[in-house]
Each structure stands twice: as structure tokens, then as C-alpha cells.
Amino acid sequence: xxxxxxxxxxEILDAALAIADADGLSGVGMRSVAQQLGxxxxxxxxxxxxxxxxxxxxxxRVLREIELPPAGLPPADRLRxxxxxxxxxxxxxxxxxxxxxxxxxxxxxxxxxxxxVVTALADLGVPEEGxxxxxxxxxxxxxxxxxxxxxxxxxxxxRADADFAHxxxxxxxxVEHARTGA
Amino acid sequence: xxxxxxxxxxEILDAALAIADADGLSGVGMRSVAQQLGxxxxxxxxxxxxxxxxxxxxxxRVLREIELPPAGLPPADRLRxxxxxxxxxxxxxxxxxxxxxxxxxxxxxxxxxxxxVVTALADLGVPEEGxxxxxxxxxxxxxxxxxxxxxxxxxxxxRADADFAHxxxxxxxxVEHARTGA
DNA sequence: ACCTGAACACCGTTCAAGT
DNA sequence: ACCTGAACACCGTTCAAGT
Numbered sequence: 001x002x003x004x005x006x007x008x009x010x011e012i013l014d015a016a017l018a019i020a021d022a023d024g025l026s027g028v029g030m031r032s033v034a035q036q037l038g039x040x041x042x043x044x045x046x047x048x049x050x051x052x053x054x055x056x057x058x059x060x061r062v063l064r065e066i067e068l069p070p071a072g073l074p075p076a077d078r079l080r081x082x083x084x085x086x087x088x089x090x091x092x093x094x095x096x097x098x099x100x101x102x103x104x105x106x107x108x109x110x111x112x113x114x115x116x117v118v119t120a121l122a123d124l125g126v127p128e129e130g131x132x133x134x135x136x137x138x139x140x141x142x143x144x145x146x147x148x149x150x151x152x153x154x155x156x157x158x159r160a161d162a163d164f165a166h167x168x169x170x171x172x173x174x175v176e177h178a179r180t181g182a
Numbered sequence: 183x184x185x186x187x188x189x190x191x192x193e194i195l196d197a198a199l200a201i202a203d204a205d206g207l208s209g210v211g212m213r214s215v216a217q218q219l220g221x222x223x224x225x226x227x228x229x230x231x232x233x234x235x236x237x238x239x240x241x242x243r244v245l246r247e248i249e250l251p252p253a254g255l256p257p258a259d260r261l262r263x264x265x266x267x268x269x270x271x272x273x274x275x276x277x278x279x280x281x282x283x284x285x286x287x288x289x290x291x292x293x294x295x296x297x298x299v300v301t302a303l304a305d306l307g308v309p310e311e312g313x314x315x316x317x318x319x320x321x322x323x324x325x326x327x328x329x330x331x332x333x334x335x336x337x338x339x340x341r342a343d344a345d346f347a348h349x350x351x352x353x354x355x356x357v358e359h360a361r362t363g364a
Numbered sequence: 365a366c367c368t369g370a371a372c373a374c375c376g377t378t379c380a381a382g383t
Numbered sequence: 384a385c386c387t388g389a390a391c392a393c394c395g396t397t398c399a400a401g402t
Binding site: 189 | 365366367368369
């Protein structure tokens, strides 16, 4: 039949993410994505490499949806906003979010988020030699928390909100500790 | 040929876990597990329900491998031991460990670990009204950390050890905070 | 009760071919 | 350059049958 459908990588990832949201990650396949786009499975291979790359693309997409806070905000608010943005994405794409933990990414998108956290911590007065460790520990917690929500480990959303707010307060205490000397 | 091979659920889960460790989670299937046991795939269905139940069984198995610390130990040491036990299991079964986050379990095995954490926190003097929240936050961090290690997000093991030890110290500070009043 | 053979409806992927 | 048809080597699962 027709050639030249004008298929693009972005279009394919959109379809894959939509399927993941609707039917779960196990519903995402070369065949199902192709069908949603009205195309044969083989057409996808030119645009995304194979199924593994397609899933990597999904990670990239999810990371890009994490909204970075405006640089003008006070650092503590920036941290809160980052956490909140992470949780928002986790709840919007609960299935695809799991991929973040399964496939550790070092893409530009991932680095951008990391830098935002490091900068906020530095602006809060965390001494430079403890900065990267603080970022790792904080990001690990936030990632674990968001993943837990995505997987339904925290079924009560109101309580999850309160838990997260409390965790942010605890982090302030620790930052204060780091700031005034180990 | 022969009937009555004496197949058991435990034997099947052992084989599945071994395959996960060797070939990754994607290598675990009804057919591969059956082959490793010298049996046809159909023979498994009587003992584990289907593939989903097989994976649930794997979670159960992984949780059971988390060694609970002796009750005689001081509570702070118990907490450290629990964290260390979790990380040990995560590194022993990096692939299967990911299932812990993907399939939230409320099995007896999961509750046993949870209770050990709660008891240790209570013994440390965390007031009762903050106990379950403290457990949730602490477990979330520990789970996220262990999962990160399992997925290769922390490639430097020595640094991961130092990070984790540091995190435990921070937790002590927070516990002290909770103990002496909000 | 426990296991098998054959069969069904699926996968991801390759490769030659069409436009 | 971009897409398709046919084909290959896989999946999980059911169901009737064997012992």
C-alpha cells in the first residue's frame, strides 16, 4: 500500500507512553505501538532501534516531563518543587516511572535534574565536599518515594502528601546540621 | 515418558531465582524454568499458578532472604544490620530485587521486616504517634538505596558503603530530634 | 495426582522486496 | 528513504490425553 507515512521517533514514543499509561508496561510492544499508529511493526525499526531502545526512549520522555523550578525561587522552595514535580510525573505515568529505577539513565535530561538538586543544596549552604553525597542520598530517597507511590505502596494520597512534607522538613534539619559543620 | 517427577513449588522458585541471577529477569519464563528442571512447561502450572504467580513467589523468596537481626542487639545496631541485610540481598539478586518495588507485597515475610524496623525505632525512643511514618520514610529510603545498588546506579561499592553509613548517622540525628520533642 | 503432546494466539526481529 | 509481506524463532497458556 502506501509508503511515506511520515513516522517520527517522537510520535512513536508518544504512542508507547500512552499505551503504558492505559494498559501497563507489559502492553507496550512493537506490535501494539505500530497498531496504534496504523503502521506495521517493521516500520518502527528505522526510527527506534529495537524494543530496548524504545524503552530507553520512554525513560528519556518521563525525565523530560519533570518540571524544573524557576531559578529565582529560594533554594528550599526549589527542592520542594523538584520533589513535587517528581511525584507528579510518577503519578501521571506510574508504569513507565518504574523504568527510571530499572534503567539508570545518564542522559542530558537526567543530568539536568541532578544539577538542579546540587545547585539548590549548594545555595542552601551545604559545604562543597559533601555536596555530591547529599545529592545522591536525597535523590535516592525522592526516587524511592515517588516509585513507591507509582506502585501503590502508599495508597492514601493525603497521607503520602503529609509524609513527603514531613520528609522535607527533616531534610531542612539535616541541611542545617551540614551547614553549621559536621 | 515418566510421570511422578516429584516437582515442588520450592524447587521451581529455586530454579527461577537461579535463572534470574544468571540471565536476568527477562530470561525467566515458564519454558526456561521447565527446561532447567528437565520437565515440560505445562508441568509447572499445577505448582505455581501462572507466570505472574511465579514472579510473586520470587518476591516472597527474596524477602525471606533478608536476615533479621537478633533481638538482643541494641536498637541502633539492629537498624544498621537490617539495612545491611537488605543491601546484601539486593546485591545477591539484583534482577529479582527490582520486583520488590514493582510488586508491593503484603505477605508475612514483608510484615516481619516491617515489624523489626518499627520495634527498633520504638526502642530508640521515637514517640508512638510518629512511629509508622518514621518506618515508612526509613524503609522507603533503604529500599530506594538498595534498588539503586541493584540497578548499578551506585557503581562504586566502597563509596556506596560510605554513603550508607553516613545516611545511618543522619538517621540517628533525626531520631534524636524526634526523641527530644518535635 | 501429576506430567505430557499437540495446538493456539501471541511475541520481537530479519530480510528481501516494493514505492 | 521509508514502509510492507512473508517468515523465523520464540513466548504463555489450554485442553485432552496418558500413567
